[in-house]
Amino acid sequence: MTGPVLAVDQGTSGTKALVICPERGVIGTASAAVRPRYLPGGRVEVDPRELLRSVVDAGRAALAAAGEPVTAVGLANQGETVLAWDPVSGRPLTDAIVWQDRRAEEICTELAPHAAWLRERTGLPLDPYFAAPKMAWIRRRLTRQGVVTTSDVWLVHALTGAFVTDAATAGRTQLLDLDTVGWSRPALDVFGLADERLPAVVDADTQVGTTTAFGPPLPLTGLLVDQQAALLAQRVTEPGTAKCTYGTGAFLLAQTGPLPRRSASGLVGCVAWRLAGETSYCLDGQVFTAASAVRWLTDLGVISGAGDIDSVGETVPDAGGVTFVPALAGLAAPWWRGDARGSVTGLGLDTTAGHLVRALCDGVAAQVAELVDAVSADLGAPLTALRVDGGLTRSSLLMQAQADLLQIPVEVSALPDATALGAGAVARLGLDPSLTVDEAVPEWKPSAVYEPRAGADRAAERRARFNAAVSALLDGPA
Template sequence: MTAGGPVLAVDQGTSGTKALVVCPERGVIASGSAPVRPRHLPGGLVEVGPGELLASVLDAGREALDRAGEPVAAVGLANQGETVLAWDPVTGEPLTDALVWQDRRAEPLCAELAAHADELRDLTGLPLDPYFAAPKMAWIRRHRTRRGVVTTSDAWLVHRLTGAFVTDAATAGRTQLLDLDSVTWSERALALFGLDGEELPRVVDAAEQVGTTDAFGAELPLTGLLVDQQAALLAQDVTEPGSAKCTYGTGAFLLAQTGERPRRGGSGLVACVAWRLGGRSSYCLDGQVLTAASAVRWLTDLGVIKGARDLDPVGSAVPDSGGVTFVPALAGLAAPWWRGDARGSLTGLGLDTTPGHLVRA
C-alpha cells in the first residue's frame, strides 16, 4: 500500500472481478464489481474470453473509483493464478481463449510425464496435475498455436494495462516452471514440458512499481501484484510460521505460512511461494478444494435453487440431509488426493429427497 493516500485494489477472479478503494486511515472507501462467466464445456473444459477478463478489471476498477469520488495514489492487482493464454507480445492481442484453472484438457499430457512427477514436485513443489499452469501452457503449444507468448493471465493483464512483461513470484510458483528454492525459472522443468526456448515474463516482487497505467483515468503506478490466495494470506496478516487462513470463492483454499524455507512433504499439500518482498521469499503450504461456490452455481444452473441467497431458506426447510451425501468433485479432487479423474456424486437419494436435502448435502 502506498503511504499518504487511498489505493485501488483489484482482484480478478474466476467468477468475477472485485475492486476496492482503500485508505490507510479510513479503510474501505468504495467498491465495484463485474461478473465473469467462464464456459464449462464437455470433457472438463473451462474457457473464458480474455477480453472479458480485461473488461471486468476496467469496469470494476472504474466503478470503485467513481463511487469513491477522490483520486488514488496507486493500483494493485490480484489474479487467478493458474489460468493461461497465448498472446502477441507486440500488439497485446490474445491468440487463444484463456484456459481457466479448472480446465482438465491437459490430463493426457500429464499422464505422458508421469515418470517425471517426483522430479517436478521436488523442483517446483507442485504435484503433476492439469490444475497448474504449465500443462495447460504446453497443451496450447501442441494444439492451438506456436505464435506469440504463452503465460498466466496476470502477465497479459499487466501488459495491457502498463506495457510491462512481468509476473509476481507467487504466480510464477503456480506454473510448475519455477525452481522453488531459487525462485527463478527452471530450465529443466521447461524442457520436460516442451516449453524450453519460451519467452517468459520477468519475475518481480509483490510490491514494486512495474509500470503505469491510464486505464482508470489519471496515470497511476501499478505497485502491487500477487496471486489471489497468497494475497489473501498477506492481507489477513498470516505472516508467522504455523499460522493459516482459508478463503472461499469458486474453490476453497487453506494456506499455512511456513517461513523463509519451503517445506516439502508427502501429505498431498503443495509447497509454494507465498510472496517475495524486498527480494526475500516467504513460503506456504497450500491445500486446495476445487469446488466450493462453483457447487452453488451448479445447483443454480440445475434449477434446484435460484441463487446463493436461497441456500439458507431452502436448506433450513429440512432438519438434515436425509441420508443424502454429496462428493464435490465437480472439477476433480485436489489436495491431498490429486485425482483429476474423480467426478462428483450424489448418493442416498430417495423418492422423498427434496431440494432442501440436496442443499444440506
C-alpha cells in the same frame, strides 16, 4: 503515510475493485462480471478481452464511487489461467484456458515419469490445474506464435507494457524452482517449453509501470496471486496459522515461514509472497468446486442461488443420509484425481432440496477438513483455529458444518473482499518501502466465530461417510 490505492481482484467469475484509504478503510467499491464458458470434456475458457474489460470497468467504477484520486494500483489474479498472445501488439492469440480446465490431462499422463522430480523441484504435483500443462497444450494444439503466459502477465502488459509476473504467481506454473525462486530450465525442458520467452519474476511490492487505463497516469505497484493476497489480508503471516477462502473453489493456505516445505500429505508447497526481496512460503490445498457446486445446484433448479443455502438447508435437521462428493471438476488435494466425478448417494423418495443442500455443505466442509488434517500432519501440530473469507462464508449453515467437522473454531473475516485487500496492501508496500507489512495490512478481526456444536464422535461419523463415498468413487471406473 500513502494516500488511497485502487485494489483490483481479477477472479474467475468477476472482478472486484476497491478504493482503500489507510485511515478510512474502503471508500469505494465496484464489480464487473466475467462469464467463463463451461464446455464438454472438462474444458473451461474465457475471452481474455473480457478479463481486461472487467478490470478496467470495475476499477473506473470504484474510483467514481470513491470520488477522490488514488496514488497507486494493486492487482490480484487467478493464478493458473493461461493464454497465448502477441507481445508486440498485445493481441490475444487464444482464449484464456481457466484454472479449472482439465484438457491437459493427457499431457500429465504422458509426463507421469517426471512427476516426483517436478514435485521436488517446484513443490507442485503434476496436474492440469497448474499452468505449465495448459501452456504445453496450447503450444501443441493451438499455436506456436507469440508468448504463452499466465493471465496476469497479459493483463499487466495491457495496462503498463511491462512483461512481468510476481514470484507467487510464477510458483503456480510448475516452472519455478521453489528454492531459488527463479525459472527452472530443467522443468521447462520437461514440458517442452525451453524456448519460451518468460516474464521477469518480480517481488509483489514492485513498481512495474504506469497505467492510464483508469484515467490519469497511476503507478502499478503491487502484484499477487489471489489466494496469497487473501492470506496476507487475513494476517496469516506466522508459521502454523492458516486461512481458507470459499469462492468458486475453496483454497486453504497455511504459512510456513522463510523456508520452502515439501508436503508429505498431498498438499502443494509454494511461494506465499516475496516482499522486499524476502520470500515467505506456504502449504496450499484446493477444493476445485465450492461456489461452482452451488451454481450447479442453482442451474438444476434445486435452489435459486447461494442466498438460499441457509433458508433451504434449515428446512431439515441434517442431510438425511445423503452424501454429496462435489468433485464436479475432479478431486484436488490430497487425492489429486482429476478424473474423479462427483457423486450423490443415499437418495430416497423422502429426499428434499434441503437434504441436498445440507449434503453439499458437508461435502465442501469435509474436503476442507481433509486439507486441515494434511496441514497438521505436515506441520507436526494441529491447527487451533481457521480463518475464513469469501462469498460462501455468508452461509451460517456451511460455516457451522465446517466448525463441526474440524472440531476447532472457524473465524469469519469481518472484512469482505480479502483478496482485493491483499492486493491493496502490496500496492501500498510498493509505493512506500518504509512501510512494514503490519502497517500495510488492515487490522484483522472476525465478524463471527463458529464453535463446534457437534460432538467429536458425530463429526468423525460424518467425515467417515464422506471418505467412504470418495473411496467408492476412486475405486470405481474412471
